[in-house]
Amino acid sequence: MAKNSGRRRKSGASSPRKSSKKPLWRRVITAALVWGIALAVLGAVFLGTAVFFTLRELPSFTALKSSQNGQMIVVRANDGSELVSLGPSYGKWLSAAEIPQIMKDAMVSVEDRRFYQHPGVDPLGLARAVWVSAVTGDGAKATSTITQQLARNVFLNNSRSFTRKAREGILALALERKFSKDQILELYLNKVYFGGGAYGIDAASRKFFGHPATTLSTGEAAIIAGLVKAPSNYSPTADVQASIDRGNVVLGLMAKNGAITQGEANATNLDEVEIAAQEGQNSVRYFTDWALPQLDMLLPETSEPIEVWTTLDPAMQKAATASIDGNVPKGTQGALVSLDRDGAVLALVGGTDYVNSNYNRATSAVRQPGSAWKLFVYMAALEAGYTPDDGVVDEPVTIDGWSPQNAGRNYAGQIDIRTAFAYSKNTIAAKLGQEVGFGTVASMARRFGITTPIDTNPSMVLGTSEVRLIDMTRAFAAVSAGGTSVEPYGIRKVTTTSGEVLYEHKSVRGQVLVPHYVAAGITDLLQTTVATGTGRAAQIGRPVAGKTGTTSSNKDGWFLGFSSGITTGVWMGRDDAKRVGGLSGGHAPARAFSDYMKVAVKKRPVEEFDTELKLPEWQLEPDDEYLQGDPEDYYYVDENGNIVEPGAGANGDQPIYEDGSVGPGPGPGAPPVMVDPGTPPAANDDFLDRATGRQGAQYDAGPQRTPASSSVNVVRPQSQAPQRQQSGAPQSILPQQQRQPQ
Structure with a gap:
């Protein structure tokens, strides 16, 4: 008995030791849960503390109503005259009861459909954004709630930093603790920006439809609600069709969320919505649309009224607009950029009608430059050892199965480099490109400021890579500067209304891009092009150097050139890139260049070009x-x-x-x-x-x-x-x- 009892005790004694050893995975999960709970509690305490202190600092509802968003900006020309005054436009403040319910429903449906359920930050929306990011591999694209947008518009800026997003969330939670949903929606609808300087739905309604917001129809409410995402893209005064398409998206979301029935959505015809006539706006707005966004980089954060002194010359801008309007073929668009020798933008025209289309073709559109691209081909050849007097043979050529043709499909035989450039011989450009290397030509273009993608196929020598007009003008300006880089700029200085200087442009010496003999040689070729070649229509009674450009099927026409320290580029064509009968760089664009430059250089002394070719020792x-x-x-x-x-x-x-x-x-x-x-x-x-x-x-x-x-x-x-x-x-x-x- 004693023996058996001993065995039982031994067996019983070993049991506790076996049960005390837990599997590794259980211990890891337990530790993770403990640490997760601890971190969650710590985060909640931190968040609650941040919201509490933020809540104590929030202004009252009355104070928020009286505060205004936006910044008054007076834009001045180079001579100090006022070009345009930009700033907030406010309509009547509408209380929550005065705001049409259809306007509220439209805004909630498109911007924050769970507005009445979340506490200021939408956890479901955030989780969905993280899930989409994980599945697609794209960055997280969580949309802000209406409360978060209000917090950003009133208290923060639009920077895309994590710190700003965290502050936005804390402010949103605090706003929801202090104000009711109706008060938040009232603040939002009276303060949000709808484009064209209009802040609040009443200002937007009066600007776009010509009546107060209290009488908004379903279609009008849908169009206004659709503007918040991108006011400049969906503005009915800039792009009617885009605003209608966006409005239809809003109607669909309203039907999906139950704000209206699908039948009501189908019955709402946005094409019948009448848009109020706008006051005429001249081409200066193309310039201000390009220059003013640069203030975000030039100035510290400020909301006080400012005056922006620009480089724009009013007389030159007027002449530029007239030269485009007077020469552009019917049914086409035109653009012009003019730079002073230091890069100051003297005139900029982005299209023929800013009211009908504010798309800036001078700074945003990318088009094929045609033979204007030969600037880089011939500079690469000059740098490689060619001279303007060197002989070449204009004859049929085939490179990797590609056989370029000259205009008129004729060949001149034995000619020199100067003649080949002046008459824009495609075969010679092809030969030169092959000899120096197509990658070398692309590198030359990059060196001179071309920022768009460049292919290195043989046909690239004829300008098949798309470019921006302002970049091409910059390249020609660098040639005018003797092969030294030129950086376009439009803002000379920024001051407060009291005269305090907040920013002032400082000129810097440009970087030498090519040796002097290359700049002198290409200037020789460009001058010959205008004197006797394809650019004769650009003559202005004083030395001019320039180059024409025409793409296949006459889709684009270019002329770029310089005289007396001013460099100007002109482009013409259709936005849909369809053929334009008779369009070529040597005709309408060259005439527009001539009409403008006669005014631009009128008060400047005549300058002869430096074409003295000082060759390097090698x-x-x-x-x-x-x-x-x-x-x-x-x-x-x-x-x-x-x-x-x-x-x-x-x-x-x-x-x-x-x-x-x-x-x-x-x-x-x-x-x-x-x-x-x-x-x-x-x-x-x-x-x-x-x-x-x-x-x-x-x-x-x-x-x-x-x-x-x-x-x-x-x-x-x-x-x-x-x-x-x-x-x-x-x-x-x-x-x-x-x-x-x-």
């Missing part, structure tokens, strides 16, 4: 040595300082010295050199021995001429070139013409 051929001057102009001295006649010593001839003696030169056993006794020596023999390290003449080097070094500059076609330096003895010295070594 481009010199042995036959070019004659460009260094007549050998008879050189004097030579042996190592002892004796003047030797040029060419002496060749073929065994004895050198002839200044005193007329002939022989191997001073040395052991050599006759002495006769020197005018009336001329005192410049230095005695002891000084010369110490300076040269010689202890006397122990050898006879003789007058020998060694090959010239490779450090040579050549001036073409004709100039006084610098003297080559000789190494060894004898050494050359400057002739009487006073040549300056480089």
Whole structure:
């Protein structure tokens, strides 16, 4: 019995030890749950504390009603005159009871369908955004609730930082604790921005439909509600069809959420909604639409009224608008950018009618430049060693199965580079592109400020890569600046209404993009294009350098050029990229350039172009040595300082010295050199021995001429070139013409 009892005790004693060992996975899950709960509690405490203190700092409902969003901005031209005044437009404040229910339903349906259920932040919407992000791999795109949008509009900015988003959420939770849903919706509908300077639904209704918001129809409410997502894109005054399409999306969401029936949605015809006539707005708005967004980068955050002093010249802007309107083919659009030598935008036209279309074709549209792209092809060729006078053969060519054709399908045979460029020979551009490398041409375009994608297929030499007008104009401006980079800018300074300077543009020296000889060579080619080539219509009675561009089927016409420090680019074509009969860069765009530039340069002095081609040393051929001057102009001295006649010593001839003696030169056993006794020596023999390290003449080097070094500059076609330096003895010295070594 005792034995059995002992065994039972032993068995019983081992049981607790086995049960005390838990599996690893259970311990990991337990630890994770414990830490998760602890972190959640800690986060809740932190969030609650943040909301509590934020709640204490929130203004009252009355204070929020009286505060205004938006910033008054006065935009001034270069001469100080007012171009346009931009700022908030407020209608009548409508109470929650005065706001039409259909307006409330439309806004809630499109912006925050769970507005009446969430506490300010929508956890379901946030979870859905995280799930979509995980499934698709895209970044999280959680939409803000109406309360979050109100918090952002009233208290924050539109930066996309995590800190701003966290503050937005805390403010939203605090707003929901302090105000009712009706009060929040009232604040939102009276403060949200609807575009065109209109803040609040009453201002938007009066601007777009010409009546107060208290009488909004279902269709009008749908259009207004659709504006919040992107006011500039869906504005009925800028793009009627876009506003209608967006309004139909809102009607669909209203029906889905039960705000209206599907039958009511189908019965609402947004095409019948009458849009109020707008006051005429000129092309200056294209410029302000491009320049003013830059304030976000130039200024610290401020809401006080400011004055923006721009680079725009009113007279030039007027001339630019007239030149486009007067030359653009019927049914097409036109754009123009004009830059001063430092990059200041003097005029900018983004289209023919800002009211009908505020799309900026000068800064946003990407189109094929056609032969205007040859600027980069020929600069790459010039940098590789070609000169304007070099001969080429205009003949059929095929590269990787591609056979470019010239305009008119004819070939000129033996011509030079200058002629090939002036008459825009496609075959020559193709040959040059193949020789220097299509990647090299693309690199040249990048160097000169082309920011859009560039292909490196052979056809790229004819301008098949799409570009922006402002980028192409910038590239030509860099050529005008001697191959130095130019950065377009439109804002000179920003001040408060009291005159305090908040920002001032500081000019910086541009980066050298190509050697001077490349800029001089391409300017030579561009000048010839206007003088005798395809750009003759761009002549203005003073030197002009420029290039035409026409794409296949006449879809795009370009002219870009410069004169007297002003560079201007013109583009014409249809927005849908359809063919335009008769459109070519040498006609309407070149005429528009001429009409504008005659006004733009009127008060500027005439400037001749620098086309003097100073080639680099590596481009010199042995036959070019004659460009260094007549050998008879050189004097030579042996190592002892004796003047030797040029060419002496060749073929065994004895050198002839200044005193007329002939022989191997001073040395052991050599006759002495006769020197005018009336001329005192410049230095005695002891000084010369110490300076040269010689202890006397122990050898006879003789007058020998060694090959010239490779450090040579050549001036073409004709100039006084610098003297080559000789190494060894004898050494050359400057002739009487006073040549300056480089």
